[in-house]
Amino acid sequence: MTPPSQRSGHPLDLIPFFRQWRPGAVRDLLYTLILGLGFGLFFSALYAYDLPRDRLAAQLRFNFVISICIALSIHGLQALGDTLLRAWLRSARGWPRRVYYIAVPTAGVFAGYFIGVTLQDPATLRQTIFTTSVMLSFGVISVLVSCVLLFAYAVRERELVAKARLEAEQRRALEAQLRMLQAQLEPHFLYNTLANAVGLIAPAPDQARLLLERLIDYLRATLAASRERTAPLQREIKVISAYLELMKLRMGERLRYRIEIDDGAAALPLPPMLLQPLVENAISHGLEPKIEGGEIVLAARTEAGQLHVTISDTGVGLRSGASGKAGGGVGLSNLRERMAALYGKDGGITIASNAAGGVTVTLRLPL
Amino acid sequence: MHTALIADDEAVLLEFLKAELAILWPELRVVAEASNGVDALRLIDELAPSVAFLDIRMPGLTGLEVAARLQDSPAAPRVVFVTAFDQYAVDAFEREAVDYLLKPPTRERLEQAVKRLQRQLAGAGTAPPAADLLARLTAALAPTGAAARLDWIVAAHGSETRMIAIDDVIYFEARDKYVSVFTEEGESLIRMPLKELMDGLEPKRFWQVHRSTVVAVKHIAGTTRDFRGRTLVKLKARPEALPVSRGYLHLFKQM
Numbered sequence: 001m002t003p004p005s006q007r008s009g010h011p012l013d014l015i016p017f018f019r020q021w022r023p024g025a026v027r028d029l030l031y032t033l034i035l036g037l038g039f040g041l042f043f044s045a046l047y048a049y050d051l052p053r054d055r056l057a058a059q060l061r062f063n064f065v066i067s068i069c070i071a072l073s074i075h076g077l078q079a080l081g082d083t084l085l086r087a088w089l090r091s092a093r094g095w096p097r098r099v100y101y102i103a104v105p106t107a108g109v110f111a112g113y114f115i116g117v118t119l120q121d122p123a124t125l126r127q128t129i130f131t132t133s134v135m136l137s138f139g140v141i142s143v144l145v146s147c148v149l150l151f152a153y154a155v156r157e158r159e160l161v162a163k164a165r166l167e168a169e170q171r172r173a174l175e176a177q178l179r180m181l182q183a184q185l186e187p188h189f190l191y192n193t194l195a196n197a198v199g200l201i202a203p204a205p206d207q208a209r210l211l212l213e214r215l216i217d218y219l220r221a222t223l224a225a226s227r228e229r230t231a232p233l234q235r236e237i238k239v240i241s242a243y244l245e246l247m248k249l250r251m252g253e254r255l256r257y258r259i260e261i262d263d264g265a266a267a268l269p270l271p272p273m274l275l276q277p278l279v280e281n282a283i284s285h286g287l288e289p290k291i292e293g294g295e296i297v298l299a300a301r302t303e304a305g306q307l308h309v310t311i312s313d314t315g316v317g318l319r320s321g322a323s324g325k326a327g328g329g330v331g332l333s334n335l336r337e338r339m340a341a342l343y344g345k346d347g348g349i350t351i352a353s354n355a356a357g358g359v360t361v362t363l364r365l366p367l
Numbered sequence: 368m369h370t371a372l373i374a375d376d377e378a379v380l381l382e383f384l385k386a387e388l389a390i391l392w393p394e395l396r397v398v399a400e401a402s403n404g405v406d407a408l409r410l411i412d413e414l415a416p417s418v419a420f421l422d423i424r425m426p427g428l429t430g431l432e433v434a435a436r437l438q439d440s441p442a443a444p445r446v447v448f449v450t451a452f453d454q455y456a457v458d459a460f461e462r463e464a465v466d467y468l469l470k471p472p473t474r475e476r477l478e479q480a481v482k483r484l485q486r487q488l489a490g491a492g493t494a495p496p497a498a499d500l501l502a503r504l505t506a507a508l509a510p511t512g513a514a515a516r517l518d519w520i521v522a523a524h525g526s527e528t529r530m531i532a533i534d535d536v537i538y539f540e541a542r543d544k545y546v547s548v549f550t551e552e553g554e555s556l557i558r559m560p561l562k563e564l565m566d567g568l569e570p571k572r573f574w575q576v577h578r579s580t581v582v583a584v585k586h587i588a589g590t591t592r593d594f595r596g597r598t599l600v601k602l603k604a605r606p607e608a609l610p611v612s613r614g615y616l617h618l619f620k621q622m
Contacts, residue, residue, distance in 0.1 A: 187451070187453065188424075188451045188453055191451040191469075191470055191471075192377070192380075192451040192470060194471065195380055195383075195451065195470035195471035196377060196379045196380060198383065198471040199379040199380050199382065199383030199471060200379055200383075202386065203382065203386070250377050250379065251376075251377065252378055254376075288376070288424070288426060289426050290426055291403045291405065291426045291427050317528070318521045318528045318529075318530060319521060332518075332519060332530070332532075333518045333519070333532070336532055336534070350529065351519075351529060351530035352524070352527045352528065352529045352530070353527050353528035353529070354527075
């Protein structure tokens with residue numbers, strides 16, 4: 001995700017109250033005037049509060065004209081600079097960018113002050129502006145204010161990026177969970193299984209009962225899994241066993257399977273429903289399209305500080321050269337996304353052909 | 368007397384349909400049962416039944432493929448497709464007015480189908496499903512979005528074949544008759560022209576930088592120049608640098 005590095009809007013947007021109006025040329029100009037009046041008031045309060053009443057009005061007017069001039073100069077220079085240097089600004093980062101955002105307002109301050117004084121009292125120009133103390137105090141103040149603004153921008157930008165990332169993460173997690181549930185209750189699977197149950201009622205009621213019991217096991221485990229963050233591997237194996245038993249009742253001789261779990265691996269925690277889609281893929285894309293069916297082997301063992309889970313089938317295999325939209329692409333992409341979100345670089349998945357002509361999927365998970 | 372073939376890869380469903388038909392249409396003689404599309408086609412050729420109940424998802428050949436191959440056969444049977452719930456299939460069948468049964472077929476629904484078959488067989492026999500209709504059905508039942516984005520590619524990696532996620536690809540390089548795929552784990556080969564491959568790639572995520580090179584944008588570390596002044600792309604996860612042709616230099620102007 002690209003951070004919103006483009007500076008947009010107006011410094012007043014840093015204050016939540018001012019964010020209720022949409023950015024635009026007129027609004028921004030109005031904000032600049034408000035900011036100018038604010039600064040005028042602030043500096044008048046600092047320097048002119050103890051003046052006698054008869055001189056106060058004149059001094060206040062003088063100050064406000066100056067501050068409005070300064071505000072408009074900064075506004076104008078910034079707009080000009082942003083337009084002229086648009087291409088550079090798009091890629092500039094770090095110090096060059098910071099220097100730009102300090103230099104432009106500072107130049108604006110001097111330009112505005114010069115214009116303001118020239119407009120009102122050109123005779124005093126020499127003593128009011130071209131003195132070391134004025135130059136110094138104006139320079140220091142404008143650099144300071146620019147730095148504070150820059151800092152505030154940086155903080156706000158970081159907040160926005162963090163917020164956007166959090167929202168994206170939450171949305172992704174929710175989507176993944178939804179897709180997972182949808183995949184488990186795939187209509188083709190559900191209706192075919194129920195059709196089998198109906199078909200078995202008259203000729204083999206015991207078989208029908210067995211099939212429905214396995215379906216209930218499977219659905220119960222699925223729903224439980226969708227509410228948990230992790231579950232021990234052996235629980236996932238129970239879900240898979242229920243699923244495979246059920247498919248065996250349907251496919252008969254065409255499905256054989258073995259499950260080999262090392263003693264050390266059985267209790268390891270695992271995100272639920274991580275493996276089940278792979279077993280389902282092995283059946284629907286490996287064994288079901290093959291006339292004589294085949295075998296599925298699920299093995300889990302710990303190795304070099306990792307949990308290795310392999311799911312091998314003797315099905316029709318990967319069609320070489322073909323682009324891989326087929327072969328459970330959506331389910332696999334979903335799985336990859338979950339793995340990446342959970343483990344980052346520490347986890348991995350490889351999908352490759354095996355000696356039996358089928359497919360072996362290997363998951364590597366950190367312990 | 369009318370004869371029938373039933374094809375379904377799940378034995379229980381086949382037996383069930385046979386038993387139900389025995390009740391609803393006792394005169395119909397089921398002469399053949401098939402558990403895959405290849406057997407179904409062979410048995411229809413051999414026995415020429417008047418009716419065929421074809422499961423859609425079968426190993427070997429799908430029900431639709433079996434029907435399509437029966438086009439030229441003089442004794443093509445009336446076909447009823449059987450499918451588990453599948454919204455695409457149901458929509459397509461409804462639209463094309465093809466006979467179909469949902470699994471598990473209820474007795475009422477099966478009775479309707481039987482009556483319609485009996486009417487058709489009693490009449491001069493309307494034509495079996497035409498080729499273009501089957502083509503439309505096949506298209507409607509194909510996995511959706513297949514033409515769109517590529518998520519995985521199947522490639523040769525050493526002596527084995529692997530599925531590589533598009534997200535893992537760093538760059539593609541066209542060779543003579545195939546394309547090399549480079550990931551962090553090395554080089555794999557796909558037998559597909561680069562042009563065709565690029566149709567499945569998102570232009571935002573993959574840039575062609577040379578006639579024969581396509582790079583994943585997120586793996587680009589930056590650009591550099593060699594002693595001859597050519598621009599080269601540096602990669603985050605691989606040591607080699609890839610030359611950029613003049614025609615593609617504009618991609619890097621805004622970087």
